Amino acid sequence: METAQQLDKPSLGNNDAAKDKAINERDAMTQDTPYPDQTVGQPFVDNPKMRLRDVEVFYADNQAIHGVSLDIGKNEVVSLIGPSGCGKSTFLRCLNRMNDTIDICRVKGDLHLEGQDLYDPKLDVVELRARVGMVFQKPNPFPKSIYDNVAYGPRIHGLANKKYDLDEIVENSLRKAGLWDEVKDRLHASGTGLSGGQQQRLCIARTIAVSPEVVLMDEPCSALDPIATAKIEELISELSESYTIAIVTHSMQQAARVSHRTAYFHLGRLVEMNDTETVFTKPEHDLTEAYITGRFG
Amino acid sequence: MSETTEKVRKTLARRYRAEKRFKAFGIGSIGIGLMALVLLFTDIIGKGHSAFFEYEVQLPITFDAEVLDVSDPRDEDELNYGNYQGVIRDALAERFPTVEGRQDTRALNQLVSTGAGYALRDMLREDPSLLGETRTLWLLADDDVDLFLKASEKQREDSRLNTKQQQWVAELEASGETRMVFNQSLFSYGDSREPEQAGILGAILGSLFTMIVTLVLSFPVGVAAAIYLEEFAPKNKFTDFIEVNINNLAAVPSIIFGLLGLAVIIGLFGLPRSVPLVGGIVLTLMTLPTIIISSRAAIKAVPPSIRQAAMGLGASKMQVVLHHVLPLALPGMLTGAIIGMAQALGETAPLLMIGMVAFIVDLPAGPLDAATVLPVQIYLWADSPEQSFEALASAAIMVLLAFLITMNTLAVVLRKRLERRW
Numbered sequence: 001m002e003t004a005q006q007l008d009k010p011s012l013g014n015n016d017a018a019k020d021k022a023i024n025e026r027d028a029m030t031q032d033t034p035y036p037d038q039t040v041g042q043p044f045v046d047n048p049k050m051r052l053r054d055v056e057v058f059y060a061d062n063q064a065i066h067g068v069s070l071d072i073g074k075n076e077v078v079s080l081i082g083p084s085g086c087g088k089s090t091f092l093r094c095l096n097r098m099n100d101t102i103d104i105c106r107v108k109g110d111l112h113l114e115g116q117d118l119y120d121p122k123l124d125v126v127e128l129r130a131r132v133g134m135v136f137q138k139p140n141p142f143p144k145s146i147y148d149n150v151a152y153g154p155r156i157h158g159l160a161n162k163k164y165d166l167d168e169i170v171e172n173s174l175r176k177a178g179l180w181d182e183v184k185d186r187l188h189a190s191g192t193g194l195s196g197g198q199q200q201r202l203c204i205a206r207t208i209a210v211s212p213e214v215v216l217m218d219e220p221c222s223a224l225d226p227i228a229t230a231k232i233e234e235l236i237s238e239l240s241e242s243y244t245i246a247i248v249t250h251s252m253q254q255a256a257r258v259s260h261r262t263a264y265f266h267l268g269r270l271v272e273m274n275d276t277e278t279v280f281t282k283p284e285h286d287l288t289e290a291y292i293t294g295r296f297g
Numbered sequence: 298m299s300e301t302t303e304k305v306r307k308t309l310a311r312r313y314r315a316e317k318r319f320k321a322f323g324i325g326s327i328g329i330g331l332m333a334l335v336l337l338f339t340d341i342i343g344k345g346h347s348a349f350f351e352y353e354v355q356l357p358i359t360f361d362a363e364v365l366d367v368s369d370p371r372d373e374d375e376l377n378y379g380n381y382q383g384v385i386r387d388a389l390a391e392r393f394p395t396v397e398g399r400q401d402t403r404a405l406n407q408l409v410s411t412g413a414g415y416a417l418r419d420m421l422r423e424d425p426s427l428l429g430e431t432r433t434l435w436l437l438a439d440d441d442v443d444l445f446l447k448a449s450e451k452q453r454e455d456s457r458l459n460t461k462q463q464q465w466v467a468e469l470e471a472s473g474e475t476r477m478v479f480n481q482s483l484f485s486y487g488d489s490r491e492p493e494q495a496g497i498l499g500a501i502l503g504s505l506f507t508m509i510v511t512l513v514l515s516f517p518v519g520v521a522a523a524i525y526l527e528e529f530a531p532k533n534k535f536t537d538f539i540e541v542n543i544n545n546l547a548a549v550p551s552i553i554f555g556l557l558g559l560a561v562i563i564g565l566f567g568l569p570r571s572v573p574l575v576g577g578i579v580l581t582l583m584t585l586p587t588i589i590i591s592s593r594a595a596i597k598a599v600p601p602s603i604r605q606a607a608m609g610l611g612a613s614k615m616q617v618v619l620h621h622v623l624p625l626a627l628p629g630m631l632t633g634a635i636i637g638m639a640q641a642l643g644e645t646a647p648l649l650m651i652g653m654v655a656f657i658v659d660l661p662a663g664p665l666d667a668a669t670v671l672p673v674q675i676y677l678w679a680d681s682p683e684q685s686f687e688a689l690a691s692a693a694i695m696v697l698l699a700f701l702i703t704m705n706t707l708a709v710v711l712r713k714r715l716e717r718r719w
């Protein structure tokens with residue numbers, strides 16, 4: 001849907017010459033630069049955590065993702081970058097089947113998590129989402145206490161039988177999310193009373209409380225100030241020791257700081273994927289270069 | 298000064314005028330609304346307040362076993378058939394010894410309410426030793442006497458009492474043998490042909506049972522329908538059709554639901570007429586669309602981010618609804634339900650169709666006893682010929698309004714209390 005709207009959006013205001021020019025330039029770039037038949041760079045790794053091949057996503061009749069293939073390695077942070085509406089969030093949401101909740105959305109392709117087909121009709125989506133957790137763009141704590149927020153996942157999955165076990169899970173998760181010291185004295189205060197950055201860390205704690213294998217993050221810092229962002233980025237680096245992380249971001253600096261490998265999406269296609277350093281210093285494809293140098297986006 | 302500034306200045310005055318006009322119009326509208334409200338309340342309270350009080354007449358009553366024809370007050374049968382009017386007549390004759398002739402005696406006896414006899418019987422049942430004793434008692438006055446005593450000098454000329462009766466009453470009043478007391482019978486009796494004995498307790502109980510039936514049926518069904526339609530139902534032509542029909546149902550005139558109740562619930566299923574159970578079912582049909590629509594709005598107002606968060610953690614659809622959506626939507630649902638209930642409480646037309654308009658003296662003991670409801674009682678009294686019923690109808694309106702205002706306040710308080718922010 002996002003993609004369709006972005007594509008159909010007419011250029012605004014005829015008097016805005018500078019903007020027009022930029023749009024024309026971008027269109028020229030898009031038309032002149034052919035898409036690669038295959039993704040350039042090295043999208044595949046040995047022994048991946050997630051193996052994704054020929055992923056296509058349709059919103060009704062609009063194709064939002066065109067044949068994207070890539071691997072996400074174990075304990076790796078992969079960042080997905082690209083201009084608005086390029087389909088990176090849509091792609092991310094395929095990885096724990098959050099797109100199932102949208103009626104008109106269809107997903108095709110082979111998506112595997114350690115040999116398990118994600119779209120196997122026999123696979124229970126509840127089980128999948130316990131293995132692949134997600135952190136959203138806007139902090140969305142439940143309007144419950146901090147403790148209940150973190151304890152919710154373990155409770156519904158029956159991960160802790162005793163109050164003592166649950167307390168331990170909550171404390172560990174909050175510690176890992178770097179929030180424990182700030183909230184340990186008010187665990188039963190409402191989660192919505194925290195600051196934006198704290199809320200987002202609470203959401204991360206909530207996600208890792210069910211010990212997922214993969215954590216998906218959809219622009220987790222876009223609603224936060226630079227200090228809160230720095231904390232989350234630090235946290236992502238620490239978390240990568242125990243979890244595999246895929247993060248969608250609009251900030252190229254952020255992608256450069258936190259991720260091991262970077263994938264550049266453009267209009268629903270995966271243009272280039274490589275080591276983060278390579279992508280930002282020696283991009284192979286012209287579109288990638290144009291984007292990271294800020295010529296459009 | 299630039300050209301733009303000049304042009305802007307020219308239009309400023311006009312813009313401010315338009316703003317002022319609009320403001321005045323708004324204030325005027327609110328003023329009209331408030332005036333209508335004040336008018337309504339002054340009229341109703343002005344007419345109805347007198348019904349909360351009633352006059353009593355003091356008489357020395359002798360519980361004469363012979364006149365009463367009661368030899369043993371512990372015998373319920375004898376007690377019930379006792380000639381209590383007889384002792385009252387004797388007491389009146391003693392108080393006004395000069396009254397002679399059949400017609401005058403009859404006129405004299407009309408001063409005391411027929412209900413006073415029942416009061417005497419109850420006293421005798423309580424205390425059997427009263428038999429043979431004489432007590433000075435306050436007895437309920439007849440409604441015409443009551444009206445005469447409540448009326449101003451000028452209005453008294455139009456009284457339904459004849460000249461002699463007026464003299465007697467004036468005499469009693471002058472010697473302090475009349476008094477005004479709180480009208481307890483209003484809140485402790487059912488309907489009656491005699492205004493001074495008529496009460497709204499029967500109607501209140503009828504309304505209560507009807508509301509209980511309506512709430513028990515419509516809230517769970519309405520909430521379940523709303524949750525299903527909002528969270529589980531596929532979006533297709535069929536569900537669209539259902540949605541359109543629910544909205545249409547909310548606009549159906551209520552008397553149609555009464556006809557449906559008469560034809561189907563009474564006619565087909567054979568449930569008894571005039572009972573709160575049938576009234577409750579009919580009002581459920583009427584209230585359901587309101588509850589479904591407001592519940593759906595409440596569910597829609599739950600931010601999708603909360604649903605996504607729960608689903609992202611692996612909560613099943615049912616868990617998302619039960620743990621997150623329902624608790625957050627509940628205040629809105631309750632508010633909708635209370636407003637629906639308030640509508641149902643004030644509803645008259647469909648209940649007329651199913652026979653809840655009957656004249657019922659006994660207090661209903663349950664939803665299967667014949668009963669009437671407050672708005673229907675008001676309708677019945679407003680339709681009655683006796684002048685005293687006018688005040689009673691207004692008093693009943695005041696009681697009904699009190700219930701409605703309480704319910705609406707409850708809805709507001711509940712919404713404020715349970716409302717959560719995210």
